[in-house]
Amino acid sequence: MAGSVLEIKNLHVEIEGKEILKGVDLTIKGGEFHAIMGPNGTGKSTLASAIMGHPSYEITDGTITLDGEDVLEMEVDERARAGLFLAMQYPSEISGVTTSDFLRSAINARRGEGNEVSLMKFIKGLDEDLDYLEIDKNMATRYLNEGFSGGEKKRNEILQLMQLKPEIAILDEIDSGLDIDALKVVSKGINKMRNENFGCLIITHYQRLLNYITPDYVHVMMRGRVVKSGGPELAKRLEAEGYDWIKEELGIEDETVEQNA
Ligand SMILES: Nc1ncnc2c1ncn2[C@@H]1O[C@H](COP(=O)(O)OP(=O)(O)OP(=O)(O)O)[C@@H](O)[C@H]1O
Numbered sequence: 188m189a190g191s192v193l194e195i196k197n198l199h200v201e202i203e204g205k206e207i208l209k210g211v212d213l214t215i216k217g218g219e220f221h222a223i224m225g226p227n228g229t230g231k232s233t234l235a236s237a238i239m240g241h242p243s244y245e246i247t248d249g250t251i252t253l254d255g256e257d258v259l260e261m262e263v264d265e266r267a268r269a270g271l272f273l274a275m276q277y278p279s280e281i282s283g284v285t286t287s288d289f290l291r292s293a294i295n296a297r298r299g300e301g302n303e304v305s306l307m308k309f310i311k312g313l314d315e316d317l318d319y320l321e322i323d324k325n326m327a328t329r330y331l332n333e334g335f336s337g338g339e340k341k342r343n344e345i346l347q348l349m350q351l352k353p354e355i356a357i358l359d360e361i362d363s364g365l366d367i368d369a370l371k372v373v374s375k376g377i378n379k380m381r382n383e384n385f386g387c388l389i390i391t392h393y394q395r396l397l398n399y400i401t402p403d404y405v406h407v408m409m410r411g412r413v414v415k416s417g418g419p420e421l422a423k424r425l426e427a428e429g430y431d432w433i434k435e436e437l438g439i440e441d442e443t444v445e446q447n448a
């Protein structure tokens with residue numbers, strides 16, 4: 188079976204009556220790694236939240252489909268079951284639910300009733316991934332993200348990614364706050380996911396991450412739109428020269444959504 192296709196067309200999104208996304212077009216297919224870069228406040232996280240169905244974000248125009256199915260018609264949990272996954276820029280702390288319980292419920296929700304993973308199999312898989320990501324085993328018995336350091340939270344997001352095996356994942360600044368060793372481990376986890384049934388959208392500010400995870404496509408977001416796309420060389424040029432040359436190309440002075448509402 189070939190991988191899934193997430194198709195975003197002319198997406199417009201408002202928050203509290205203010206338009207943030209102004210016509211995003213983006214297609215991610217199984218097997219492809221896409222990176223989105225772009226200055227602060229240009230709509231990258233808004234795009235991630237809109238895809239996952241965050242209730243504060245109102246879709247005013249455009250479409251999002253997964254294998255032709257209307258994602259905008261799905262509840263948040265249905266989106267997850269359909270194979271979408273978001274690692275948030277700021278992962279939430281969930282008190283009272285251990286990491287291990289959270290993972291098992293999430294896996295079973297995806298597998299569906301009557302097809303739950305056995306406890307033995309779950310523990311074995313979890314142990315393997317904890318080892319792979321060099322995460323202390325005690326972490327699995329702690330409440331999800333509660334008291335986790337910034338880097339531990341990011342590592343835990345990748346643990347969820349490896350455990351849930353989504354079709355399409357969006358990783359929002361998965362590299363922020365990671366020390367050099369953690370960056371390598373997290374990249375190793377993401378690279379392990381690479382196969383024709385897995386597509387990924389990596390939101391990042393730094394080429395550094397892309398030294399470890401080579402993207403097939405790099406996109407630049409400004410003013411709530413994808414304004415430029417290219418290959419890995421585009422990220423390298425941004426690292427070296429910043430964003431001014433793109434703004435010049437576009438003939439704009441301000442790249443944020445703020446000034447262009
Ligand atoms: N819930 C909200 N309420 C009001 N404004 C919001 C909300 N969420 C986002 N915005 C505004 O939308 C714009 C885009 O925000 P977004 O978080 O998508 O940017 P970003 O590209 O992810 O930036 P960064 O690189 O800093 O993470 C910003 O001006 C932000 O203040």
Ligand SMILES: [Mg+2]
Pocket residue numbers: 231232233276359
């Ligand atoms: Mg952001």
